[in-house]
Amino acid sequence: MSQTILSLKNAAIYQRDSLILSEVDVNVDRGDFVYLIGKTGTGKSSFMKTLYGDIPLTEGEGSIVDFDLRKLKEKQIPQLRRKLGIVFQDFKLLNDRTIQDNLRFVLKATGWKDKKAMDSKIEEVLDKVGMKTKGFKFPYQLSGGEQQRVAIARALLNDPELILADEPTGNLDPQTSVEVMEVLQDINKNGNTILMATHDYALLLKYPSKTLKCDGQRVFEVVQRKN
Numbered sequence: 355m356s357q358t359i360l361s362l363k364n365a366a367i368y369q370r371d372s373l374i375l376s377e378v379d380v381n382v383d384r385g386d387f388v389y390l391i392g393k394t395g396t397g398k399s400s401f402m403k404t405l406y407g408d409i410p411l412t413e414g415e416g417s418i419v420d421f422d423l424r425k426l427k428e429k430q431i432p433q434l435r436r437k438l439g440i441v442f443q444d445f446k447l448l449n450d451r452t453i454q455d456n457l458r459f460v461l462k463a464t465g466w467k468d469k470k471a472m473d474s475k476i477e478e479v480l481d482k483v484g485m486k487t488k489g490f491k492f493p494y495q496l497s498g499g500e501q502q503r504v505a506i507a508r509a510l511l512n513d514p515e516l517i518l519a520d521e522p523t524g525n526l527d528p529q530t531s532v533e534v535m536e537v538l539q540d541i542n543k544n545g546n547t548i549l550m551a552t553h554d555y556a557l558l559l560k561y562p563s564k565t566l567k568c569d570g571q572r573v574f575e576v577v578q579r580k581n
Protein backbone atom coordinates (compact mmCIF):
# COMPACT_ATOMS: atom_id res chain seq x y z
CA MET A 355 0.00 0.00 0.00
CA SER A 356 1.42 3.40 -0.94
CA GLN A 357 2.31 5.87 1.79
CA THR A 358 0.68 8.75 -0.03
CA ILE A 359 -3.07 9.02 0.44
CA LEU A 360 -3.57 12.41 -1.19
CA SER A 361 -1.47 14.15 -3.77
CA LEU A 362 -2.08 17.25 -5.86
CA LYS A 363 0.47 18.42 -8.41
CA ASN A 364 0.30 21.80 -10.09
CA ALA A 365 -3.45 21.73 -9.58
CA ALA A 366 -5.76 24.68 -10.12
CA ILE A 367 -9.07 24.94 -8.29
CA TYR A 368 -11.98 26.90 -9.68
CA GLN A 369 -15.43 27.93 -8.49
CA ARG A 370 -17.30 28.07 -11.81
CA ASP A 371 -15.00 30.31 -13.88
CA SER A 372 -13.14 32.00 -11.01
CA LEU A 373 -9.69 30.75 -10.21
CA ILE A 374 -9.51 30.18 -6.45
CA LEU A 375 -6.17 28.36 -6.01
CA SER A 376 -3.36 27.65 -8.46
CA GLU A 377 -0.06 25.74 -8.59
CA VAL A 378 -1.25 23.59 -5.72
CA ASP A 379 1.28 20.94 -4.71
CA VAL A 380 0.15 19.00 -1.68
CA ASN A 381 1.08 15.62 -0.30
CA VAL A 382 -0.58 13.85 2.62
CA ASP A 383 0.74 10.52 3.88
CA ARG A 384 -1.22 7.78 5.58
CA GLY A 385 -1.45 8.42 9.30
CA ASP A 386 -0.89 12.18 9.01
CA PHE A 387 -2.91 14.85 10.79
CA VAL A 388 -2.84 17.92 8.55
CA TYR A 389 -4.43 21.31 9.09
CA LEU A 390 -5.63 23.54 6.27
CA ILE A 391 -5.81 27.14 7.42
CA GLY A 392 -6.40 30.52 5.81
CA LYS A 393 -8.55 33.60 6.10
CA THR A 394 -12.20 33.42 5.16
CA GLY A 395 -12.71 33.23 1.41
CA THR A 396 -9.18 32.01 0.63
CA GLY A 397 -10.40 28.66 -0.68
CA LYS A 398 -10.34 26.09 2.13
CA SER A 399 -13.81 24.79 1.39
CA SER A 400 -13.17 24.87 -2.36
CA PHE A 401 -10.04 22.80 -1.75
CA MET A 402 -12.00 20.27 0.32
CA LYS A 403 -14.82 20.14 -2.23
CA THR A 404 -12.34 19.28 -4.95
CA LEU A 405 -11.09 16.39 -2.84
CA TYR A 406 -14.52 14.83 -2.40
CA GLY A 407 -15.60 15.36 -5.97
CA ASP A 408 -17.97 18.28 -5.46
CA ILE A 409 -15.81 20.50 -7.67
CA PRO A 410 -14.17 18.78 -10.66
CA LEU A 411 -10.40 19.01 -11.00
CA THR A 412 -9.74 20.32 -14.48
CA GLU A 413 -6.08 21.38 -14.29
CA GLY A 414 -3.03 19.63 -12.90
CA GLU A 415 -2.91 16.22 -11.27
CA GLY A 416 -4.73 14.89 -8.25
CA SER A 417 -5.09 11.53 -6.61
CA ILE A 418 -6.91 10.67 -3.44
CA VAL A 419 -7.40 7.22 -1.88
CA ASP A 420 -6.36 5.75 -5.24
CA PHE A 421 -8.88 7.74 -7.31
CA ASP A 422 -7.55 9.96 -10.09
CA LEU A 423 -9.41 13.26 -9.59
CA ARG A 424 -8.88 14.28 -13.22
CA LYS A 425 -10.60 11.11 -14.42
CA LEU A 426 -13.30 10.97 -11.76
CA LYS A 427 -16.68 10.10 -13.29
CA GLU A 428 -19.98 11.23 -11.78
CA LYS A 429 -20.91 7.63 -11.02
CA GLN A 430 -17.64 7.03 -9.12
CA ILE A 431 -18.31 9.84 -6.65
CA PRO A 432 -20.29 7.64 -4.21
CA GLN A 433 -17.44 5.08 -4.24
CA LEU A 434 -14.92 7.84 -3.55
CA ARG A 435 -17.01 9.23 -0.70
CA ARG A 436 -17.30 5.79 0.84
CA LYS A 437 -13.52 5.75 1.22
CA LEU A 438 -13.60 9.21 2.78
CA GLY A 439 -15.18 10.27 6.03
CA ILE A 440 -16.51 13.79 5.65
CA VAL A 441 -17.29 16.02 8.62
CA PHE A 442 -18.87 19.45 8.18
CA GLN A 443 -19.21 22.47 10.42
CA ASP A 444 -22.98 22.09 10.63
CA PHE A 445 -23.14 18.37 11.60
CA LYS A 446 -25.85 17.54 9.01
CA LEU A 447 -27.69 15.05 11.21
CA LEU A 448 -31.30 14.11 10.39
CA ASN A 449 -33.49 15.56 13.13
CA ASP A 450 -36.44 13.24 12.56
CA ARG A 451 -34.64 10.14 13.80
CA THR A 452 -32.44 8.97 16.65
CA ILE A 453 -28.67 8.90 16.57
CA GLN A 454 -28.70 5.14 16.00
CA ASP A 455 -31.15 5.56 13.14
CA ASN A 456 -29.03 8.34 11.64
CA LEU A 457 -26.10 5.94 11.55
CA ARG A 458 -28.22 3.01 10.35
CA PHE A 459 -29.53 5.19 7.52
CA VAL A 460 -25.96 5.76 6.27
CA LEU A 461 -25.06 2.08 6.58
CA LYS A 462 -28.13 1.01 4.58
CA ALA A 463 -27.44 3.67 1.96
CA THR A 464 -23.94 2.30 1.57
CA GLY A 465 -25.02 -1.29 1.07
CA TRP A 466 -25.09 -2.83 4.54
CA LYS A 467 -27.85 -5.44 5.01
CA ASP A 468 -27.11 -7.56 8.10
CA LYS A 469 -28.93 -6.12 11.11
CA LYS A 470 -26.53 -7.53 13.73
CA ALA A 471 -23.49 -6.30 11.82
CA MET A 472 -25.06 -2.85 11.55
CA ASP A 473 -25.89 -2.72 15.27
CA SER A 474 -22.39 -3.72 16.23
CA LYS A 475 -20.80 -1.19 13.85
CA ILE A 476 -23.03 1.57 15.25
CA GLU A 477 -22.01 0.66 18.79
CA GLU A 478 -18.33 0.55 17.79
CA VAL A 479 -18.28 4.03 16.21
CA LEU A 480 -20.35 5.62 18.99
CA ASP A 481 -17.93 4.11 21.50
CA LYS A 482 -14.98 5.65 19.64
CA VAL A 483 -16.42 9.14 20.13
CA GLY A 484 -17.64 8.57 23.69
CA MET A 485 -21.35 8.57 22.75
CA LYS A 486 -22.28 4.91 23.28
CA THR A 487 -24.95 5.67 25.87
CA LYS A 488 -26.70 8.36 23.81
CA GLY A 489 -27.66 6.44 20.67
CA PHE A 490 -31.37 6.47 21.58
CA LYS A 491 -31.51 10.27 21.64
CA PHE A 492 -32.58 12.59 18.85
CA PRO A 493 -30.02 15.07 17.47
CA TYR A 494 -31.92 18.07 18.92
CA GLN A 495 -31.56 16.53 22.39
CA LEU A 496 -27.77 16.75 22.16
CA SER A 497 -25.38 19.66 22.63
CA GLY A 498 -23.44 20.99 19.63
CA GLY A 499 -20.31 19.16 20.74
CA GLU A 500 -22.20 15.89 21.13
CA GLN A 501 -23.79 16.32 17.70
CA GLN A 502 -20.37 16.86 16.16
CA ARG A 503 -19.07 13.73 17.89
CA VAL A 504 -21.96 11.80 16.34
CA ALA A 505 -21.10 13.33 12.96
CA ILE A 506 -17.53 12.07 13.44
CA ALA A 507 -18.90 8.63 14.36
CA ARG A 508 -20.95 8.71 11.16
CA ALA A 509 -17.82 9.55 9.18
CA LEU A 510 -16.13 6.46 10.65
CA LEU A 511 -18.88 3.99 9.66
CA ASN A 512 -17.24 2.68 6.51
CA ASP A 513 -13.67 2.62 7.87
CA PRO A 514 -12.56 5.56 5.76
CA GLU A 515 -9.00 5.78 4.54
CA LEU A 516 -9.02 9.55 4.96
CA ILE A 517 -11.19 11.90 7.01
CA LEU A 518 -11.88 15.36 5.59
CA ALA A 519 -13.14 17.72 8.26
CA ASP A 520 -14.23 21.18 7.07
CA GLU A 521 -14.30 23.56 10.07
CA PRO A 522 -15.52 20.80 12.41
CA THR A 523 -15.29 23.11 15.43
CA GLY A 524 -16.62 26.20 13.63
CA ASN A 525 -19.95 26.17 15.50
CA LEU A 526 -18.59 25.20 18.90
CA ASP A 527 -17.40 27.15 21.91
CA PRO A 528 -13.68 26.92 22.80
CA GLN A 529 -14.06 24.26 25.51
CA THR A 530 -16.28 22.07 23.34
CA SER A 531 -13.91 22.56 20.40
CA VAL A 532 -11.11 21.11 22.50
CA GLU A 533 -13.28 18.10 23.40
CA VAL A 534 -14.10 17.44 19.75
CA MET A 535 -10.44 17.93 18.86
CA GLU A 536 -9.47 15.32 21.46
CA VAL A 537 -11.76 12.87 19.68
CA LEU A 538 -10.10 13.64 16.33
CA GLN A 539 -6.66 13.28 17.92
CA ASP A 540 -7.57 9.87 19.36
CA ILE A 541 -8.88 8.71 16.02
CA ASN A 542 -5.66 9.87 14.38
CA LYS A 543 -3.56 8.05 16.98
CA ASN A 544 -5.51 4.91 16.15
CA GLY A 545 -4.33 5.15 12.57
CA ASN A 546 -6.83 7.36 10.72
CA THR A 547 -5.49 10.05 8.42
CA ILE A 548 -7.14 13.43 8.93
CA LEU A 549 -7.18 16.64 6.91
CA MET A 550 -8.91 19.40 8.83
CA ALA A 551 -9.76 22.89 7.58
CA THR A 552 -9.95 25.38 10.41
CA HIS A 553 -9.53 29.01 11.31
CA ASP A 554 -9.15 28.16 14.99
CA TYR A 555 -5.54 29.08 15.70
CA ALA A 556 -5.89 28.18 19.38
CA LEU A 557 -6.33 24.54 18.35
CA LEU A 558 -3.25 24.69 16.16
CA LEU A 559 -1.17 25.93 19.04
CA LYS A 560 -2.55 23.35 21.43
CA TYR A 561 -2.21 20.44 18.98
CA PRO A 562 0.64 21.35 16.61
CA SER A 563 0.80 19.37 13.39
CA LYS A 564 1.65 19.74 9.72
CA THR A 565 -0.13 22.87 8.47
CA LEU A 566 -1.06 24.02 4.98
CA LYS A 567 -2.14 27.61 4.43
CA CYS A 568 -4.33 29.07 1.67
CA ASP A 569 -3.22 32.60 0.86
CA GLY A 570 -3.08 34.70 -2.31
CA GLN A 571 -4.47 31.84 -4.45
CA ARG A 572 -1.68 29.52 -3.33
CA VAL A 573 -1.34 26.73 -0.77
CA PHE A 574 1.87 26.75 1.30
CA GLU A 575 3.14 24.51 4.03
CA VAL A 576 3.79 26.70 7.08
CA VAL A 577 6.17 26.08 9.92
CA GLN A 578 4.58 26.69 13.28
CA ARG A 579 6.51 28.87 15.64
CA LYS A 580 6.91 27.56 19.14
CA ASN A 581 6.70 30.41 21.64
Ligand SMILES: Nc1ncnc2c1ncn2[C@@H]1O[C@H](COP(=O)(O)OP(=O)(O)OP(=O)(O)O)[C@@H](O)[C@H]1O
Nearest residue numbers: 369370372374392393394395396397398399400401
Ligand atom coordinates in the same frame (compact mmCIF):
# COMPACT_ATOMS: atom_id res chain seq x y z
N1 LIG B 1 -20.62 28.26 -5.41
C1 LIG B 1 -19.75 29.25 -5.65
N2 LIG B 1 -19.74 29.90 -6.83
C2 LIG B 1 -18.84 30.88 -7.11
N3 LIG B 1 -17.90 31.29 -6.22
C3 LIG B 1 -17.86 30.69 -5.02
C4 LIG B 1 -18.78 29.64 -4.67
N4 LIG B 1 -18.49 29.24 -3.42
C5 LIG B 1 -17.45 29.99 -3.01
N5 LIG B 1 -17.07 30.85 -3.96
C6 LIG B 1 -15.96 31.83 -3.87
O1 LIG B 1 -14.75 31.10 -3.80
C7 LIG B 1 -13.83 31.75 -2.90
C8 LIG B 1 -13.32 30.72 -1.88
O2 LIG B 1 -14.39 30.33 -1.05
P1 LIG B 1 -14.25 29.15 0.00
O3 LIG B 1 -15.61 28.90 0.56
O4 LIG B 1 -13.53 28.02 -0.63
O5 LIG B 1 -13.31 29.84 1.08
P2 LIG B 1 -13.00 29.40 2.57
O6 LIG B 1 -11.55 29.65 2.77
O7 LIG B 1 -13.49 28.03 2.81
O8 LIG B 1 -13.83 30.43 3.39
P3 LIG B 1 -14.58 30.27 4.82
O9 LIG B 1 -13.48 30.18 5.85
O10 LIG B 1 -15.37 31.53 4.92
O11 LIG B 1 -15.42 29.04 4.72
C9 LIG B 1 -14.58 32.93 -2.30
O12 LIG B 1 -14.14 34.08 -2.97
C10 LIG B 1 -16.02 32.64 -2.60
O13 LIG B 1 -16.71 33.83 -2.80
